[in-house]
Amino acid sequence: MPSWGAGPxxxxxxQADRAVGARLFSAFxxxxxxPVDADILQPAETLLDLYGETIRHRAYVTADAxxxxxxxxxxxxxxxxxxxxxxxxxxxxxxxxxxxxxxxxAGVERPREFLQAGYEVFDGKDPAAADAEVFxxxxxxxxxxxxxxxxxxxxxxxxxIAGLTTTPERxxxxxxxxxxxxxxxxxxxxxxxxxxxxxxxxxxxxxVAEKGVAAVIAANGPDMGRRSPDEITxxxxxxxxxxxxxxxxxxxxxxxxxxxxxxxSAPNALERLRDLAVDLSTLTPALDQMEARLEALAVRGEDPxxxxxxxxxxxxxxxxxxxxxxxxFARARPHMAPVASGGRYDALTTVLGQGRAIPAVGGVxxxxxxxALEEAQR
Amino acid sequence: MTLKLGVPSKGRLMExxxxxxxxxxxxxRRTGSDREYAGAVEGLDHVSLVLLSAGEIPRELAxxxxxxxxxxxxxxxxxxxxxxxxxxxxEALGFGHADLILAxxxxxxxxxxxxxxxxxxxxxxxxxxxxxxxATKYHRLVHAHLSGHxxxxxxxVDSQGATEGTVANLTAEAIADITSTGETxxxxxxxxxxxxxxxxxxxxxxxxRTAPWEAAERxxxxxxxxxxxxxxxxxxVFHD
Numbered sequence: 105m106p107s108w109g110a111g112p113x114x115x116x117x118x119q120a121d122r123a124v125g126a127r128l129f130s131a132f133x134x135x136x137x138x139p140v141d142a143d144i145l146q147p148a149e150t151l152l153d154l155y156g157e158t159i160r161h162r163a164y165v166t167a168d169a170x171x172x173x174x175x176x177x178x179x180x181x182x183x184x185x186x187x188x189x190x191x192x193x194x195x196x197x198x199x200x201x202x203x204x205x206x207x208x209x210a211g212v213e214r215p216r217e218f219l220q221a222g223y224e225v226f227d228g229k230d231p232a233a234a235d236a237e238v239f240x241x242x243x244x245x246x247x248x249x250x251x252x253x254x255x256x257x258x259x260x261x262x263x264x265i266a267g268l269t270t271t272p273e274r275x276x277x278x279x280x281x282x283x284x285x286x287x288x289x290x291x292x293x294x295x296x297x298x299x300x301x302x303x304x305x306x307x308x309x310x311x312v313a314e315k316g317v318a319a320v321i322a323a324n325g326p327d328m329g330r331r332s333p334d335e336i337t338x339x340x341x342x343x344x345x346x347x348x349x350x351x352x353x354x355x356x357x358x359x360x361x362x363x364x365x366x367x368x369s370a371p372n373a374l375e376r377l378r379d380l381a382v383d384l385s386t387l388t389p390a391l392d393q394m395e396a397r398l399e400a401l402a403v404r405g406e407d408p409x410x411x412x413x414x415x416x417x418x419x420x421x422x423x424x425x426x427x428x429x430x431x432x433f434a435r436a437r438p439h440m441a442p443v444a445s446g447g448r449y450d451a452l453t454t455v456l457g458q459g460r461a462i463p464a465v466g467g468v469x470x471x472x473x474x475x476a477l478e479e480a481q482r
Numbered sequence: 483m484t485l486k487l488g489v490p491s492k493g494r495l496m497e498x499x500x501x502x503x504x505x506x507x508x509x510x511r512r513t514g515s516d517r518e519y520a521g522a523v524e525g526l527d528h529v530s531l532v533l534l535s536a537g538e539i540p541r542e543l544a545x546x547x548x549x550x551x552x553x554x555x556x557x558x559x560x561x562x563x564x565x566x567x568x569x570x571x572x573e574a575l576g577f578g579h580a581d582l583i584l585a586x587x588x589x590x591x592x593x594x595x596x597x598x599x600x601x602x603x604x605x606x607x608x609x610x611x612x613x614x615x616x617a618t619k620y621h622r623l624v625h626a627h628l629s630g631h632x633x634x635x636x637x638x639v640d641s642q643g644a645t646e647g648t649v650a651n652l653t654a655e656a657i658a659d660i661t662s663t664g665e666t667x668x669x670x671x672x673x674x675x676x677x678x679x680x681x682x683x684x685x686x687x688x689x690x691r692t693a694p695w696e697a698a699e700r701x702x703x704x705x706x707x708x709x710x711x712x713x714x715x716x717x718x719v720f721h722d
Contacts, residue, residue: 156613157625157638210564280604280634287600287632303676304594325588325671329649331606339592339605 116217117203117472120479125201125471128221128245132199135241137223140198142183144205148173151182154455155423164205176205180222181424181449181466182456188226188464189457195227201471214441215472222446224466226453232393234465235428235448236400242444242467243406243432249477250435251443253410255370256417258282259427259448260377260390264360267386270295270352273342283423285364285416292360297351309344359384366415370398373413397428418447426451428465434477443477444469484530485702486693488542488551491519491533495685498577499552506709526709528702537561539688544568546692549699550706556582556660556683560620569688570718573710578685580660582620585672587649587656594676596631599656603635606655617641617654620680624658627680646670689719 133139149172151159163178177183180200188196201221208214223241225234243253265278274295281288293299312320317337327333359380366373374394381387398408418429427448434440446467454461489510490496500510509524510531521531532548539553540561552575558565586593593602603614614636618624621638628636641648641657646666648654658680661667667674689703700720707715 152637153613156635158629160638161622161625161629211567277601277604281632284632284634286630290597290632302595302597308591320591321589324591327589328587328671329655330610330652331587331590331602331655333589335605335609336590336592339602343592 116215117219118475120475121219121472124475124478125219125221128469128471128474129199129201131245132221132223132241135197135199135223137197137199140184140187140200141202142177142180142187142200144177144203145174146177146183147171148175150186150456151175151178154182154452162207164207177203178206179204179468180220181224181452184222184224184466185449185453185456185464188224189453189460189462192226194462195225195229197227198222198224219471220468221471222466222468224464226462226464228463230400231427231448231463231465232396232400234463235397236404236406238446238465238467239401239428239430240404240406242446242469245469246432246443246474249443249474249481251432252412252435254412254414254417254431254433256414256429257390257394257427258418258425258429259393260387261360261363261415261419262426263387263390264363264384267384268352268356268360271346271349273346274349274352283419283421285419292352292357295349295352296354296357298357301347305343306347308340309347312340312344355383359387363415366413368413370408370411370413373415374398393427424452425449430467434473436480437477440473441470443473483696483698484528485550485699485706486530486532486548487523488532488534488539488548488553489521490536490539490552495536495552495578496533499575499685502575502577508706508709526702526705528698529706540565540569543688543690544692546690546694549690549693549695549703551688551690552685553688554578554580554683555686556580556620556623556681558686558688559681560623563622568691570691571686572689572715572719573687573712575685575687578683580662580683581679582623582658582660582681582683583679584616584624584656584658584675585646585661585667586675588671588673590673596628596633596675596677599675600631600633600635603633607635613637614656615639615654616656616658617645617648618658619645620658620660623680646672691719695720 148165159178164176166174168174184198184200201219203217204220205217208216223238225238227234261282262279265275268275277291278288281291294301317340321333321336362380366376368376374391377387377391381391401408418425425447427450429447430445431442432444433442444467448465450463453464489499503510507525511522513520513522519533521533523529523531534542536553537557539551540558542548543551544562558569562568593599606614616636617639619640619642624638639654645657645659647670648657649672650670664674703716707713
């Protein structure tokens with residue numbers, strides 16, 4: 105059989121990869137999932153609206169004069185959520201297996217085209233149990249390989265931000281930048297009073313106070329473009345209010361910093377977080393949820409003490425997950441992409457649900473990486 | 483075998499490139515009629531002149547079809563994602579200075595920095611239901627710059643010319659473009675954001691690292707190095 109790919113008889117996705125994919129897919133069906141599929145060509149608009157320019161630089165975008173921009177499926181989650189939100193009954197469990205396509209940066213020798221086998225749970229009855237179900241099912245498929253699991257929880261960070269003693273605008277700005285840690289830190293330092301406010305801001309507020317906002321705008325050239333003078337006026341009012349805001353207390357800033365620095369076994373991390381909740385009590389419901397999850401994992405035979413909790417895990421990925429997150433890595437190949445990864449994405453169902461929402465959690469295994477690790481073991 | 487030197491085929495960039503080589507004892511000139519893109523090199527053996535559009539020189543360097551080329555750093559870095567492995571910057575030529583900058587309407591008195599742009603982008607998206615549009619032809623460089631600074635809620639829209647007019651024409655809210663004096667920006671009621679530009683560019687002599695560097699071409703490059711007073715000119719060019 106001829107094969108077309110990187111070289112003679114070398115395709116990006118091998119027969120061994122496909123065999124592993126089929127095995128995983130059937131294990132997910134055995135676990136009670138319904139089989140689903142998604143078109144390889146996805147309308148780009150939904151993904152661009154969700155993720156903006158970042159997805160354009162990670163996914164292949166094609167031009168189509170008739171249908172508009174299309175994207176080579178960068179993952180299954182978004183089409184599966186859309187399918188479920190429009191026609192699925194609850195609770196539901198889905199399994200899928202197929203190619204996904206990702207651009208890679210120059211010099212990065214990772215595949216641009218690979219298989220994903222996934223398992224998604226739409227079930228709001230017991231989120232902790234659903235988290236544990238997905239994690240344990242994926243782990244069970246990798247039991248024969250030496251792996252290391254890292255877990256995190258974006259929900260804890262969100263709960264911490266929600267509890268900060270500051271203005272709603274500042275909390276919103278921090279929430280928005282969870283996925284951009286550099287800007288997040290800069291904002292936190294400024295809101296905490298450690299960094300001065302941007303240059304020129306005080307002068308602008310003073311000038312507006314003296315001359316009136318309309319005069320200041322008019323003195324700087326004609327009104328132009330879609331952003332209206334009203335929007336400029338509203339922003340200046342926000343800047344003035346922000347100037348009067350008192351800094352976020354240092355104890356609260358340090359709670360956020362401590363969460364970001366946390367890297368411990370899961371039970372120790374929970375204990376440390378309980379200590380932090382003394383200074384920031386809004387953490388408690390999220391920590392109760394984490395505790396329930398660890399218990400549910402133990403019920404499924406996962407020893408929480410063997411799980412590494414990383415307070416920043418999931419923050420470098422697409423803005424997608426908003427609760428439990430996990431990655432499973434090959435011990436022997438620390439630089440390899442995670443063999444399996446996933447998490448909870450309740451908010452995504454709200455965005456795509458047109459008024460409906462349902463708690464959802466899921467994860468994928470990369471059959472190609474499993475096949476490579478199995479080959480290395482032989 | 484000859485070393486192929488790619489030079490912009492018209493305009494000030496061509497004239498200044500010819501002047502620059504002339505100052506170093508290498509005469510470049512066009513041959514044939516005014517309209518014919520043919521040229522000759524005097525003062526260096528085994529070097530031939532290839533006249534090309536400045537925008538195509540990065541691609542020709544990366545493909546190894548020319549050994550040396552004069553073009554802007556902006557074009558090389560935008561068009562060649564792997565430029566550090568494909569070309570080597572030999573000498574900045576001291577002309578064709580231009581910065582790739584971000585600019586917004588002058589009436590946005592509340593926006594001076596990337597920090598402001600980010601905050602305004604969030605508000606704009608909430609108010610208008612779509613991401614704030616930045617018109618540019620430098621998609622890669624601008625995206626890398628904005629994501630490096632943690633700016634969100636914007637989108638890049640393609641503009642291959644007259645980019646400064648896009649805001650007034652309501653096809654973008656801000657722009658990212660090359661400017662040298664800023665005059666066109668001012669005429670279009672735009673102002674440059676404060677802070678470092680996305681990129682500082684100037685005309686630069688690049689060497690291709692993928693071109694076939696046989697003995698004759700190596701000797702020619704060494705001779706050029708001598709003419710420029712640069713013994714180290716060949717460093718890091720040849721793959722061996």
